[in-house]
Amino acid sequence: MSSTPVDLSSFVRPHDSTSPRVSAMAGKIVGSEILKIAGEIRALVAKGQPVCNLTVGDFDPKQFSIPESLRQHIVAAYDAHETNYPPSNGMPQLRDAVQRFYQRELGLSYPLDSILIASGARPVIYGIYRAVVDPGDTVVYPVPSWNNNHYVTMTGSKSVTVQCGPETRFLPTREMIEKALPGARLVCLNTPLNPTGTAMARDMVLGVSEAIVRENEQRRSRGEKPVYLMYDQIYWMLTAAGTEHVSPPQLVPEMARYTIFVDGISKAFAATGVRVGWAIGPTDVIDRMSAILGHVGAWAPRAEQIATAKMLEEPGACRAYVDTLKSGIVGRLSALHEGFQALKGHGLPVDSLSPEGAIYLTVQLAPFGKKTPAGQTLTTNEEVRRYVLDAAGIGIVPFQAFGYPGDTGWFRLSVGAVSMREIQDALPRLGEALRALA
Numbered sequence: 001m002s003s004t005p006v007d008l009s010s011f012v013r014p015h016d017s018t019s020p021r022v023s024a025m026a027g028k029i030v031g032s033e034i035l036k037i038a039g040e041i042r043a044l045v046a047k048g049q050p051v052c053n054l055t056v057g058d059f060d061p062k063q064f065s066i067p068e069s070l071r072q073h074i075v076a077a078y079d080a081h082e083t084n085y086p087p088s089n090g091m092p093q094l095r096d097a098v099q100r101f102y103q104r105e106l107g108l109s110y111p112l113d114s115i116l117i118a119s120g121a122r123p124v125i126y127g128i129y130r131a132v133v134d135p136g137d138t139v140v141y142p143v144p145s146w147n148n149n150h151y152v153t154m155t156g157s158k159s160v161t162v163q164c165g166p167e168t169r170f171l172p173t174r175e176m177i178e179k180a181l182p183g184a185r186l187v188c189l190n191t192p193l194n195p196t197g198t199a200m201a202r203d204m205v206l207g208v209s210e211a212i213v214r215e216n217e218q219r220r221s222r223g224e225k226p227v228y229l230m231y232d233q234i235y236w237m238l239t240a241a242g243t244e245h246v247s248p249p250q251l252v253p254e255m256a257r258y259t260i261f262v263d264g265i266s267k268a269f270a271a272t273g274v275r276v277g278w279a280i281g282p283t284d285v286i287d288r289m290s291a292i293l294g295h296v297g298a299w300a301p302r303a304e305q306i307a308t309a310k311m312l313e314e315p316g317a318c319r320a321y322v323d324t325l326k327s328g329i330v331g332r333l334s335a336l337h338e339g340f341q342a343l344k345g346h347g348l349p350v351d352s353l354s355p356e357g358a359i360y361l362t363v364q365l366a367p368f369g370k371k372t373p374a375g376q377t378l379t380t381n382e383e384v385r386r387y388v389l390d391a392a393g394i395g396i397v398p399f400q401a402f403g404y405p406g407d408t409g410w411f412r413l414s415v416g417a418v419s420m421r422e423i424q425d426a427l428p429r430l431g432e433a434l435r436a437l438a
Contacts, residue, residue: 028153033401037385041395052418052426054336055395057146057194057359059270060417064328066271067321069314073307074274086302088294090117090278094309098278101312105237108249110256113283116290117305120277121234123298124262127279127289128230129155129186132260137185142172144402144410146194160184161403166410169198169353170362174207181215181227190232192239192357195402195412197333199239199356202246209252216258228285229259234277235358237268237322240330243356257282265308267359268322270416276300276308329359332415332423336361339427348434349409359416365396366409370437378437380407391433394426 014021037055044051065071089095095115102108118124125147133139135156141148142162152159160180164170170193177187189208191200200208208229216226229248236245248255264277277300279289293299300308311318333355340352340363351364365384371377372391378384381398388394399410415423 025154025156029150034397037395037397040389044389044393049393050425051389051393051395052422053395054413054415054418055397056417057414058272058416059359061270063419064270064325064416066274067269067311067317069317070265070269070271070274070307070311073310074303077303077306082303082306084302086117086299086305088299089290090115090299091302091305091309094276094305094312097309097312098280102280104315106247106250108247108280110280111283114280114286116279116286116293117300118277118279118293118298119275119300120266120272121232121262121264122277123293123296124264124277124279124289125151125230125232126154126296127293127298128228128260128262128285129157130292131285131288132228133157133186138183139186139188140177140180140184141188142170142176144170144193144195144399144404144412145188145190146402148188149403157185163405166353166362166364169356170196171198171200171204172208173204174211177208178211181211184227185225186228186230187212188230188232190234191245192235192243193360194235194358195360195397195399196353196362197355197358197360198353198362199243199245202244202251205246205248206251209248209255212248212258213252213254226258229255230262231259232262234263235267236263238326238329238359239357240326240333240355245357260285265311268325269311269318270325274304274308276304329415330355332418332420333359333361335420335423336363336413336415336427339423339430343427343431343434346431348431350434359414361413361415363396363411363413364409365411367434367437368407368409373436373438381409381411384409385411388430388433391436392426392429394430 034055041051041053094117095112098115099112129151133155137157138160139152139157140160142164162172162176162180164172212229219226239245248259260279260281266272337352337355340350343350349367353362355361367378372387381400385396385398388396396411396413
């Protein structure tokens, strides 16, 4: 074998851009807007500029570590050499634990064959799309929302977006969903909502559930395929005081025929990198999702599954951990919200919605038409985002990253990776940057 490596750089970089080299679907997929912003922030930090990074929907372990019991259980599982393939639908003890967890915490009793374990929520979402959506089918989802547009592209389906505004806290009403139901194959809802940090009220969930049941009764009489509901409740344990989380089958039991839950430990236990999630739904759909994800190899690591099962069987410790986590999250969200309301009270062009759940705050920064000290007139969300990053050292994400159209000044702020001190230091900088506009 030659000791001199062959330089293949000229071969792996295509020169002929006129002929397609990837699939049509791959050519349509776009990269994450949030990752692009994250790259800018890393560059500023490398230069020594302080940045309050409110962009990433993740947890910094220095701020929010995973439960100590989960860490210990993971280490113990690896020490016990639990490193081979798990069953493709999940370790039996974890499926048992998830079953009891839903019974105990949500009052929902599902059979074991309704439960599928996967490596986090993303494969679950992909599996749902692949299991129920054919190319050309219609998928309904509200905007702003997280990543549904990309899953639509990957499945060759068609989007029907339901645009929501501040008057409904960026959440869909029954009437909005009902209008979009005819011809739909999948409806996608997330509550508490990424990116807004707002949550669907009981009457909203009830209304949407009743509309879907009625639609499917009519379809059944015509021999047509049903419309399913993907109900992403990955943040359901992270609701603020006074906010109630409800799920469709709790209100309308027949919705169990059509609801597929997206859930896992990534958010409620700050365990985004542990990669344990699950789907719960109709057994025939779950069976097909299991087959799809089995071929993809999207199972969670065996040791992490065993550890998660043990943690979920410690209800007192789980609740104590979540209470502490929520306290830290809500404290940061409240500090931001109060800070923005104080800036608004001083006549600055900002606003915010009170937080209801998840790790996000919806804010409006609308200094449109004003000039920066460098002479630039701010006319778009992107220009505002860039100015706030450069002048105030605050990273934020415009709602366009979540499919929301127009330059109306709405942004997502995420608090999982920042300290209270960083927030307290950043708010005065934001005030100074806004006052510097002419």
